[in-house]
Amino acid sequence: MSSLRLEKTYDPKAVEARWSRTWIERGYFRASTTHPGQPYSIVIPPPNVTGSLHVGHALNHSLQDILIRWRRMQGRNTLWLPGTDHAGIATQNVVEKQLLNEGISREALGRERFVERVWQWKATSGNTIIEQQKQLGESCDWDRLRFTMDEGLSRAVLEVFVRLYEDGLIYRGERLINWCPRCLTALSDIEVEHEEVKGKLFHIRYPLAGDPNVSLVVATTRPETMLGDTAVAVHPDDPRYRHLIGRNIRLPLTGRDIPIVGDAILVDLEFGTGAVKITPAHDFNDYEAGERHQLPRLPIFDHQALLDPASLTAASVDKDIIADVAGLPVAKARPKIEHALKERGLLVKAEDHKMALGKCYRCKTVVEPYLSPQWFVDIKPLAEPAIRAVEDGRIRIIPEGWINNYLGWMRDIKDWCISRQIWWGHQIPAWYCERCNEPFIHRQTSTNASGAVITRVTLLQGAKPVVARRAPAVCPQCGGQQWLRDPDVLDTWFSSGLWPFSTLGWPEHTPELKTYYPTSTLVTGLDILFFWVARMIMFGLRFMPDVPFRDVYIHALVRDAEGQKMSKSKGNVIDPLHVMDQFGTDALRFTLASMASPGRDLKLAEERIEGYRNFANKIWNAARFSLMYLEGPRTSTPLPERSFVDRWIVSRLNSTVRTVTAELEAYRFDRAANVLYHFIWHEYCDWYLELIKPALQNPAHPDGPATRQTLIESLETTMRLLHPFMPFITEEIWQTIPHDGDSIVIQRYPVADRALDAPDAEQRFALLEQAVSLVRTGRVLLNYPPGQQIAFGVAHDDPEKLRQLQQLDSHLAHLSRGAPHIGMQHAWPTAQRLRLVAEGLTIGLIVTGEVDLKKALDRLAKQREEQDKDIARLSGKLDNKEFVAKAPAEVLAEHKDRLRGVQHDQAMLASSEQQLRALLGA
RNA sequence: GGGCGGAUAGCUCAGUUGGAAGAGCGCUGCCCUUACAAGGCAGAGGUCACAGGUUCGAUCCCUGUUCCGCCUACCA
Numbered sequence: 002m003s004s005l006r007l008e009k010t011y012d013p014k015a016v017e018a019r020w021s022r023t024w025i026e027r028g029y030f031r032a033s034t035t036h037p038g039q040p041y042s043i044v045i046p047p048p049n050v051t052g053s054l055h056v057g058h059a060l061n062h063s064l065q066d067i068l069i070r071w072r073r074m075q076g077r078n079t080l081w082l083p084g085t086d087h088a089g090i091a092t093q094n095v096v097e098k099q100l101l102n103e104g105i106s107r108e109a110l111g112r113e114r115f116v117e118r119v120w121q122w123k124a125t126s127g128n129t130i131i132e133q134q135k136q137l138g139e140s141c142d143w144d145r146l147r148f149t150m151d152e153g154l155s156r157a158v159l160e161v162f163v164r165l166y167e168d169g170l171i172y173r174g175e176r177l178i179n180w181c182p183r184c185l186t187a188l189s190d191i192e193v194e195h196e197e198v199k200g201k202l203f204h205i206r207y208p209l210a211g212d213p214n215v216s217l218v219v220a221t222t223r224p225e226t227m228l229g230d231t232a233v234a235v236h237p238d239d240p241r242y243r244h245l246i247g248r249n250i251r252l253p254l255t256g257r258d259i260p261i262v263g264d265a266i267l268v269d270l271e272f273g274t275g276a277v278k279i280t281p282a283h284d285f286n287d288y289e290a291g292e293r294h295q296l297p298r299l300p301i302f303d304h305q306a307l308l309d310p311a312s313l314t315a316a317s318v319d320k321d322i323i324a325d326v327a328g329l330p331v332a333k334a335r336p337k338i339e340h341a342l343k344e345r346g347l348l349v350k351a352e353d354h355k356m357a358l359g360k361c362y363r364c365k366t367v368v369e370p371y372l373s374p375q376w377f378v379d380i381k382p383l384a385e386p387a388i389r390a391v392e393d394g395r396i397r398i399i400p401e402g403w404i405n406n407y408l409g410w411m412r413d414i415k416d417w418c419i420s421r422q423i424w425w426g427h428q429i430p431a432w433y434c435e436r437c438n439e440p441f442i443h444r445q446t447s448t449n450a451s452g453a454v455i456t457r458v459t460l461l462q463g464a465k466p467v468v469a470r471r472a473p474a475v476c477p478q479c480g481g482q483q484w485l486r487d488p489d490v491l492d493t494w495f496s497s498g499l500w501p502f503s504t505l506g507w508p509e510h511t512p513e514l515k516t517y518y519p520t521s522t523l524v525t526g527l528d529i530l531f532f533w534v535a536r537m538i539m540f541g542l543r544f545m546p547d548v549p550f551r552d553v554y555i556h557a558l559v560r561d562a563e564g565q566k567m568s569k570s571k572g573n574v575i576d577p578l579h580v581m582d583q584f585g586t587d588a589l590r591f592t593l594a595s596m597a598s599p600g601r602d603l604k605l606a607e608e609r610i611e612g613y614r615n616f617a618n619k620i621w622n623a624a625r626f627s628l629m630y631l632e633g634p635r636t637s638t639p640l641p642e643r644s645f646v647d648r649w650i651v652s653r654l655n656s657t658v659r660t661v662t663a664e665l666e667a668y669r670f671d672r673a674a675n676v677l678y679h680f681i682w683h684e685y686c687d688w689y690l691e692l693i694k695p696a697l698q699n700p701a702h703p704d705g706p707a708t709r710q711t712l713i714e715s716l717e718t719t720m721r722l723l724h725p726f727m728p729f730i731t732e733e734i735w736q737t738i739p740h741d742g743d744s745i746v747i748q749r750y751p752v753a754d755r756a757l758d759a760p761d762a763e764q765r766f767a768l769l770e771q772a773v774s775l776v777r778t779g780r781v782l783l784n785y786p787p788g789q790q791i792a793f794g795v796a797h798d799d800p801e802k803l804r805q806l807q808q809l810d811s812h813l814a815h816l817s818r819g820a821p822h823i824g825m826q827h828a829w830p831t832a833q834r835l836r837l838v839a840e841g842l843t844i845g846l847i848v849t850g851e852v853d854l855k856k857a858l859d860r861l862a863k864q865r866e867e868q869d870k871d872i873a874r875l876s877g878k879l880d881n882k883e884f885v886a887k888a889p890a891e892v893l894a895e896h897k898d899r900l901r902g903v904q905h906d907q908a909m910l911a912s913s914e915q916q917l918r919a920l921l922g923a
Numbered sequence: 924g925g926g927c928g929g930a931u932a933g934c935u936c937a938g939u940u941g942g943a944a945g946a947g948c949g950c951u952g953c954c955c956u957u958a959c960a961a962g963g964c965a966g967a968g969g970u971c972a973c974a975g976g977u978u979c980g981a982u983c984c985c986u987g988u989u990c991c992g993c994c995u996a997c998c999a
Contacts (some may be wrong), residue, residue, distance in 0.1 A: 009959065202999080220999060234999090269998055277999050286997040357996080402927070406994065409926070413995090527994085558993090594938080595947085602992080604935060608948060615961045626958035675937075675946070690958075698957095777964060874988080 003358040005737045006628060011621035013585030017729045021135050029746045030078035030140045034512040041335075042517035044501050045068060045141065046525050048086035050148060051092055054133035056559045056605065058595075059178055059577040063590045064556060064597060064670055065524045066139050071665055072521075073140070074750035076676075080517050081140060082504050084147035085127065089493035090184055091364045093425040096122050096906060109453035111508035112424050112488075119425050125889070130732040133578060136588055138728045140746070147504040149279055149496040150427065157503035158427045158496045159470055161544060166468040170379045171419070173431075175462035177288040179420050180371030181361035182306035186422040187375050189492060190415060191531050193368050194361040202354035203339065206347045210258045217242065217250065218260070218349050220273030222356050225285075225334040226328070228318050229254065230297040231257055232279040234290060236270050237263030252345050254338070255318045262294045282372045298372055306369040308334050329533060333367065344809045374462045376420035376429060376489065384414045390538060390548050398553045399668050400599040403530065410531055419492045426490030429468035432473055436481035438464045458488055488894065498536030501549035514545075523550040526558060526849065541641040554668045557602045559593075574604055584614035591616065594726055595674035616678060617730050618724075623686050624734040627716050627848035630697040631709060631739075632723035638707035644696070645762045646702075646812075647711040652759035653680060654715050659753035665725075677723055685719065688770070695815055713739055722751050768802060769809045770818075776817035 024030065032042075041833050048058055062368045065081065072078040096119045097107050107115045147154060160627075165171040179188040206215040219232055221307040234251050235242035242261075249258040267290045268277050281291025282300040291298060298747065299316045303309040310327040322341060326334045326556040330731045342348040359368045388411045390396045391404060423919045435442065441464035445451075467473050472484055493576040496503070498887060501520050505513040519541070525534060541549030580589050584607075598705060640648060658679040664673035693712065696704040717740060722746050735745040742748055848904070 010961070165958095209954080222999070267997090267999075272998050279999095284997080284999080286999070289997085356998090406927070530994095598936070606935075606948085609935075611949060611961080615959095618961050619959065622959035622962085626957085629958065671937075679946080686959085687963085691963095774965090778966090 003348075005008050005621070005624060008149050008626075009622070011730060012618070012619050013587065013729060014732045014742060017136070017138070017581075017586050020274070020732050021138055022591065024140065024744070024746055025135065025143060027744065029143050029744060030081070031144060032078065032142045032517070034078075034516040036078035037776065038078035039070040039077045039386075040080070040516050040521070041069070042080040042082070042520040043522055044082045044504055044520055045084060045523065046523075046529065047084040047086040047147075047149065047497060047500065048130050049088040049091055050130075051088075051095060054137070054577055055576050056580075057603050058130075058913075059136075059137060059589060060556060060559050060593045060597065061524060061526060061742070062134060062137055062139050063593045064554070066590075066728075067594060067665070067725040067846065068524070069140055069487070070728060070823055071744070071750060074721065074724065074748060076749065078143075078516070080142055080513075082145050082147065082326055083131070083134065083139070083143060083518075084132065084500070084504060085139035085149070086731040087123075087148065089421060089426040089490065090423055091424050091493075092119060092123075094184065094363060095230060101319050102691045106453070107424070108455040114484050115424055118244050120713045124159055135580070136586065138579065138590070139291075140169070145410045145504070149493070153506065154254060154496060154499070154503045155427055157499050157507050157805055158491065160508045161431050161499060161540065162495075163468055163470055164544070165378065169469075170382060172379060173374060173376050173464075173466065175372060175374045176418075177283075177285055177370050177372050179359060179368045180306070181364065181366055181368050181371070182304070182421065183364050183366040184361060185304060187371075187420060188361060188368060189418045189494075192318040192335070192362045193631035194362050194365075195357040195359055197355055199356045200354050200356045200358075202273065203351045203352045204349035205252045205253070205278075205342055206349055207253060207276075207278070209245070210251040213251075215371065217245065217276045218274045219276045219278045222354060223280075223331075223335070225331060225338045226283045226301070227271040227278055227338065228255060228277045228308075228316060229280045229758055230296060231281060231291065231296040232259050233261050233265050234264040234277045234279055235261060235275060236268040237265055239268075239270060239275055241275060247449060253345065254322050254341060255316065257317055258295075260294075262296075264290055264293065266290070269576075277716055278837055281892065285370055288370070288372075297861045300372050302369060302371070302631070304330070304371065304373075305899075306331050308379060331367070337877050338604070352552070356774055358559050367830060374460060374464075375418050376416040376431075376491075376501070377659040378415050378419055379412050380539075383543055384411045386542045387535065387538040392540060395551075396538065396548050396553060397551065400555065401557050403527065407530060407663075408533065412536060417492075419495050420487075420529070420623040421492055426493060426504070429487040429491060430470065430490050431468045431487040432484040433460060433464050433466055433484050433487070434476035434479060435483040435783040436479050437476060438485075442485060458485070460485075460487065463785070476835065493538055494532050497533055498540045501541055502545055521863050522549045522552040524554045524556065527555050528558065530555065543690050552668075554675060554832050556597055557599075559603055559605055575607065580610055584610045585617055585729075587686060587730050590677075590728075591674060591726050594670040594680065597670040599668075611696070616682065617727065619682055619686060620727075620730060620734070623690060624738065626690055626714065628711050628738065631713060633700065633709060634706040635710040637710055637712070640757070643707045643711060645759075646689065646692045646696075649762040649766045650713065650715055653752075654718060654722075654764055655683050655753055658718070660718075660752075661722060674726060677726065681719060681723070685715070687797055688716075688766075691816060692812060712849075717894060718751050721745060721748050732912040733810070736792055765805055765809070768805055769812055772809070772813055773816045776813065 004015075017907065045065065069079050069081040083824065091108075093267040096115070098117070099122070100107060100110065100115075102635075110118065127148075131143075134141070135143070162171065168390055179190065179193045181188055182188070182878070200222050201848075202220050202222055204218050204220050205224060205227065206216045206218050208214075217235070219233060221227070230252055230797040235246065237246065243263065245261050246263040248261050250261055251257070252259050254758060264277075267279070267286055268275065279290050279294075279296060280299075281288045281296055282298040288298070288595045290296070299600065300311050300317060301308055305314070308326050308329050311325060313323050313327060323340075325341070326337050329337065339351070360366065361368055388408060391398060391407060398407060438460070441461040443461055447455050447457070466487060467476075467484075472486065475482055487650040496778070499507070501523075502514060502518055505511060505518055507514060523534065523537075537549045541547065577589060588610050592605070592610045593603075596605070596609070598842065605795075640651065643651075657676055660676045661673045664670075664676065692709050693704075696702045697712075701707070702708075717738060718733065720735045720738075724735075728746070732745045735748075
């Protein structure tokens with residue numbers, strides 16, 4: 002026997018564990034290319050293989066699971082393809098840290114053993130997030146789990162790289178790139194996070210060569226880079242300086258002479274001093290200016306962003322300065338340089354200045370523009386089709402607001418630096434003949450702190466690679482057979498950019514690709530729109546060649562209750578697993594869905610989840626109720642012959658089906674969830690289950706059999722409707738109530754049907770609800786004691802409505818406890834009033850609906866006149882919607898503006914009592 | 924600097940072709956009523972950021988202002 006029949010509260014844990022296991026065992030999530038339905042496919046944004054589920058995943062995955070479960074129930078051929086990402090730098094950093102804790106550096110370990118070590122770490126921790134995803138109920142086809150460094154996916158990477166190279170879209174070149182001095186690797190532009198910081202703008206005097214009395218004052222935020230200056234720029238139209246163009250500056254601290262050039266692009270007349278130092282090897286703008294003026298590049302920092310003594314010497318820097326700053330990192334070199342300038346009286350001033358600082362998105366270290374040979378993708382030819390695909394609507398971005406964001410970025414896109422100087426990832430398929438390239442192969446040997454000898458291989462600009470799917474055997478140039486493979490690996494986003502087709506078997510022509518590509522919907526956070534989504538579109542269009550997905554649904558970021566980004570360091574992280582443990586997985590899923598409004602970050606507080614835990618419990622108890630009263634005959638009475646209450650709930654459910662489906666189609670998970678919540682709690686539970694109690698509890702009630710049928714049908718349909726949102730509890734209930742089939746997972750999703758709409762029943766219900774609500778309000782406002790029975794009269798001006806209300810008398814009485822005598826009060830003869838009083842009942846009057854209050858009042862007044870001259874004076878007609886009576890005065894005073902159509906007949910009661918006493922001769 | 928979004932109840936937010944202000948949570952009062960106290964019923968609470976404009980009518984459309992986010996960017 003299910004606990005559903007026994008337990009008053011829903012205990013999710015056992016239920017969830019059982020069903021998540023069973024669903025997978027029974028293969029409900031397995032996709033088949035031969036399934037007859039129209040394909041609907043989603044590839045999951047692959048989480049880091051060694052990560053664990055955070056609340057952002059929970060949101061992202063819940064939404065996808067809702068879509069997939071919904072489409073599966075609609076009979077579509079669904080595939081939700083799961084997988085994980087090797088997450089190059091991030092994972093490498095984690096393992097490096099582990100090694101450091103053991104006192105080992107990765108260099109000491111060596112590349113091969115280090116990579117082995119990462120694989121080990123993946124093996125031990127890689128299943129964590131997958132298991133957690135299963136716990137969340139994700140209906141992925143787990144048999145198709147992919148990893149970006151799987152053999153198949155790696156082959157796709159290789160293929161794409163080689164083809165792009167052959168097409169001239171991948172090249173190697175020495176450029177200024179963003180370099181993380183901690184990760185010791187190049188980064189792409191978007192891997193740099195900009196942060197506004199307070200810095201200083203230094204004004205430094207640069208004397209003219211051969212004329213020390215004349216000088217230019219340059220402004221810079223980075224004085225330490227001046228050792229690498231190769232020119233000073235002024236604006237060609239600047240009357241202050243234009244006559245100096247062509248003359249030389251004697252660069253302080255170095256004694257080098259560098260030219261003054263005119264550059265209208267670099268120099269802003271309004272800013273700083275109007276003179277700009279040019280350091281082509283350490284600044285992106287200066288790099289470009291250097292190209293314009295054919296200036297030499299003088300790198301002065303090494304790969305760790307330390308001032309490099311060798312470079313400094315080559316740049317002929319003052320020996321004292323070299324001694325002072327050589328080997329220092331940027332942050333420490335800056336004050337030393339500042340000091341040296343000050344000593345020489347060359348520092349004019351240093352003013353506060355806010356500036357944007359670039360940081361590594363993985364380790365938050367300040368990045369350094371660094372001149373080095375790297376691999377790039379010539380991106381424009383890939384971006385153009387990707388722009389068109391969105392412009393012409395082959396790819397829809399939802400919400401639409403992000404389209405311009407995407408287009409803007411794509412139109413302004415710069416070549417993509419794809420090489421990373423790390424070890425974990427897809428090694429670039431480029432080989433160098435050692436003999437031919439001897440001058441370009443630079444081996445640096447050093448001994449590290451632990452005494453290990455470390456060799457660092459750098460392939461200098463000029464090296465000629467052979468790019469191929471496998472290592473070449475013999476060099477076509479020199480016949481040599483010694484090959485050195487390019488040590489770099491690819492940007493981790495290179496492989497994830499192939500995800501929609503590499504996971505389906507590309508470059509083979511598989512049935513999976515044919516069936517499931519293009520995928521239907523991509524569900525993702527805004528943070529990886531450029532990293533991932535844009536790259537998938539570019540690669541998909543080039544290699545498939547078709548869009549990788551039809552719809553891109555972009556959801557918001559999950560923040561904490563204060564709107565702060567969740568982070569471990571802030572300690573404001575909501576751990577989804579903890580929440581699932583505490584409140585149940587369905588509650589978490591439903592919370593996230595209900596908060597997924599477009600365009601806004603969602604602030605998550607545990608109280609919300611608790612609220613939906615209560616919702617789950619409400620559903621549980623509604624199901625218990627249904628089972629409790631299901632004993633007894635059930636008949637499938639034709640709908641038109643069922644009671645108006647039954648027809649009402651069927652109609653409301655039908656309307657809910659219609660709305661939920663429409664909202665899901667529009668990716669409005671929030672609205673779909675809210676509509677479901679409202680229907681189940683406030684219509685099904687609050688009204689329907691209450692209304693049918695008399696029919697269920699009285700064995701002789703004529704509506705009993707049909708109502709039992711309606712009860713169970715509507716519950717069963719509701720469970721199917723809710724299933725994509727709350728898979729566990731719906732399955733558990735569905736299994737326990739009468740049903741056909743093995744699992745709710747593979748049942749048909751409810752479809753709205755006009756024939757089920759019952760506007761007349763809805764109208765009648767509205768009348769009833771209004772009357773009940775008025776009776777209840779009256780009770781409370783008039784302070785009737787709980788046990789006190791009350792007779793209420795109901796007046797209505799529309800004779801048809803009045804007739805309907807009379808028919809609803811029993812419902813009204815039932816729903817307003819203790820008010821058994823509901824009738825048309827104004828029509829009650831005195832004798833009946835007296836009888837009611839004799840029974841110890843209080844008499845009240847309710848006026849509902851579009852009643853003509855004036856008439857009602859007149860009628861009441863006339864009636865009372867006949868009965869008793871002392872009857873309370875009635876007044877207080879406020880407008881056409883409200884009127885209030887006098888007594889009891891204190892209540893009325895308090896609620897005067899609120900009291901809607903409630904009349905307390907206190908005075909009448911008093912008068913009736915007198916009459917009664919008179920009659921009885923007391 | 925550019926772009927985008929937001930400002931509605933104490934809190935979190937709905938409110939899409941402009942037509943009498945909504946939900947959840949919280950709060951107050953009453954109620955342990957045979958599905959559910961993780962509950963029921965009732966209730967309080969809002970010049971819809973500010974200033975103009977269009978309109979018979981504006982939370983909604985237009986303009987400007989203030990504040991808050993996010994994205995993006997080479998002001999040295």
